């Protein structure tokens with residue numbers, strides 16, 4: 771009898787440990803990056819990566835996980851939360867989504883110019899790739915204070931350059947975000963001080979158009 775009781779107890783204990791672990795597990799977690807924190811230098815320094823990815827993004831994720839407990843958003847996916855929430859939940863969900871898209875669009879060995887359907891669309895709308903880049907940079911310069919500049923896709927596959935304040939994301943305007951540049955000062959101040967324009971023009975060196983093409987789809 772004793773030999774049976776001990777394994778049974780162990781089994782219950784194991785279930786208990788698994789159950790409490792999964793209950794305590796955070797809903798959202800820091801995305802794994804396909805590059806090292808120093809791989810984007812000198813465009814983005816290791817110090818900026820450590821703070822921006824390791825501290826700022828982690829902070830938004832930690833806040834979001836705490837804020838959604840006991841709300842209608844507890845089981846929701848990130849895009850649904852961004853579309854439906856407001857206040858602190860929107861701010862932290864928006865910044866989690868924005869930074870996930872931001873950090874995952876970079877590479878130390880990027881595809882520097884798009885091809886295929888996305889390239890054709892850019893040429894159709896802006897005439898040439900440099901004109902698109904210039905308008906995108908100008909839009910980034912035109913965001914007053916903290917925010918983002920996006921290349922987004924409309925329902926019918928057209929492209930839009932969209933300026934957003936604070937944690938804004940084009941999903942709230944029923945557009946798909948393809949490329950996002952963070953113009954909050956924390957994104958560039960250590961590396962470029964107040965010169966946002968330089969940060970914007972340097973970023974093209976690490977934006978991987980393979981990723982943007984995948985987001986655009988065909």
Ligand code: MN
Nearest residue numbers: 826952954957
């Ligand atoms: Mn940021």
